[in-house]
Amino acid sequence: MKKIKILGAGLSGLAAAINLAKAGIEVEVYEKNSDCGMRFHGDMQGLENWSDKEDVLDSLQKMHIDVNFNCTPFRKIILSNCERDDKFSFDRPVFYLVERGNFEGSIDFGLKKQALDAGVKINFDQDIQENNVDIVATGPKFNHIPAAVKGIVFNTKSPNIAVGLVNEKAAYKGYAYLLIANSVACLCSCSALDKTETEKINENFELSKKHFCEKYNLTIKNEKEVGGVGYFSINNIYKKDKNIFVGEAAGIQDFLAGFGMRTAMISGYLAAKSIIENLDYEQLAEKKFGDYIKAGIVNRYIWEHTKIDNYLTVFDKLNEMLKGTSFLYSMYNFNLVQKIEYPIALQYIKKQYPEVL
Numbered sequence: 272m273k274k275i276k277i278l279g280a281g282l283s284g285l286a287a288a289i290n291l292a293k294a295g296i297e298v299e300v301y302e303k304n305s306d307c308g309m310r311f312h313g314d315m316q317g318l319e320n321w322s323d324k325e326d327v328l329d330s331l332q333k334m335h336i337d338v339n340f341n342c343t344p345f346r347k348i349i350l351s352n353c354e355r356d357d358k359f360s361f362d363r364p365v366f367y368l369v370e371r372g373n374f375e376g377s378i379d380f381g382l383k384k385q386a387l388d389a390g391v392k393i394n395f396d397q398d399i400q401e402n403n404v405d406i407v408a409t410g411p412k413f414n415h416i417p418a419a420v421k422g423i424v425f426n427t428k429s430p431n432i433a434v435g436l437v438n439e440k441a442a443y444k445g446y447a448y449l450l451i452a453n454s455v456a457c458l459c460s461c462s463a464l465d466k467t468e469t470e471k472i473n474e475n476f477e478l479s480k481k482h483f484c485e486k487y488n489l490t491i492k493n494e495k496e497v498g499g500v501g502y503f504s505i506n507n508i509y510k511k512d513k514n515i516f517v518g519e520a521a522g523i524q525d526f527l528a529g530f531g532m533r534t535a536m537i538s539g540y541l542a543a544k545s546i547i548e549n550l551d552y553e554q555l556a557e558k559k560f561g562d563y564i565k566a567g568i569v570n571r572y573i574w575e576h577t578k579i580d581n582y583l584t585v586f587d588k589l590n591e592m593l594k595g596t597s598f599l600y601s602m603y604n605f606n607l608v609q610k611i612e613y614p615i616a617l618q619y620i621k622k623q624y625p626e627v628l
């Protein structure tokens with residue numbers, strides 16, 4: 272089989288590269304930065320474990336991806352709206368905490384190593400044209416609705432914890448979070464704001480920090496800034512001309528909260544599978560992500576209508592429903608209620624965010 276060229280050495284591109292190389296296909300990856308993981312700087316991110324009944328680590332193994340990176344399971348989370356803190360426990364890890372960046376122990380470093388070990392050639396500092404490659408894995412597009420994330424990572428003596436904070440002043444239309452695993456912490460505010468709205472972004476972050484510091488009596492050492500921007504889209508392009516699109520470049524991302532690592536790796540795996548087994552990638556991707564994306568649209572629509580009472584209705588509902596991961600599974604798999612609400616939700620999103628189309 273001919274050599275396969277991939278643009279972008281993020282999680283989606285590397286997942287595709289690893290699978291192609293393991294199937295004996297020559298693979299060359301072109302990455303604009305000087306290393307993998309340069310979009311991040313030690314951020315901690317949750318590898319979600321609710322959108323599928325299979326544990327995400329088992330899914331990775333089936334996708335020929337080893338867990339050769341730091342990965343801490345979380346079975347308990349706290350949700351806060353500044354007024355009230357509710358604790359939730361799950362029957363299995365609700366997510367695994369991983370680190371992002373170009374250092375040993377991060378998921379980016381781990382996947383890079385697996386790709387190189389499988390014989391993939393990665394060309395760093397190279398930004399070539401999309402039409403010269405087979406798979407486009409270049410991450411977010413910049414003409415879609417933005418989400419600004421401002422945060423810090425630091426060392427702390429505080430114990431492991433995962434807290435999500437929903438409050439319009441701490442994270443406009445979004446959420447803030449405090450994640451601590453093995454004495455390393457990440458505290459971020461993620462708002463639906465453009466990166467140029469610096470004053471608002473800073474205010475959101477400072478309020479989140481104040482809340483977390485006071486509430487959890489945090490010790491902060493070796494503070495370092497992290498964060499960046501994410502872009503949301505409902506315009507999924509899996510294939511254009513001879514190019515296959517994977518990960519965020521295909522618009523595959525959770526429209527509610529921005530979880531995109533798991534889907535990035537799955538789409539990379541599916542792209543490789545389509546090439547190896549001569550299958551239609553568009554069909555594979557639509558089957559896997561079609562309902563997931565529609566569910567995300569309804570989730571965002573509902574979310575934007577529940578902020579009115581500082582999310583108290585959501586808290587009450589979650590206390591009733593969130594006994595295990597099955598409610599979250601249903602939320603991400605286009606359940607019957609979502610199917611009914613979808614047409615209205617889609618109209619709302621199109622009107623509210625014309626740029627996501």
Ligand SMILES: Cc1cc2nc3c(=O)[nH]c(=O)nc-3n(C[C@H](O)[C@H](O)[C@H](O)COP(=O)(O)OP(=O)(O)OC[C@H]3O[C@@H](n4cnc5c(N)ncnc54)[C@H](O)[C@@H]3O)c2cc1C
Binds near residue numbers: 317319
């Ligand atoms: C602050 C923040 C927090 C997040 N938290 C979470 C979380 O908790 N859980 C979760 O699941 N997801 C989270 N996400 C989303 C997640 O990080 C992404 O969805 C995921 O990394 C997408 O992978 P990807 O391969 O599609 O793109 P990327 O990881 O962005 O990789 C794209 C790669 O392509 C390279 N590239 C881009 N353009 C070119 C070009 N023209 N030529 C060559 N190379 C190019 C980039 O340098 C990059 O290495 C978060 C995102 C942000 C910004």
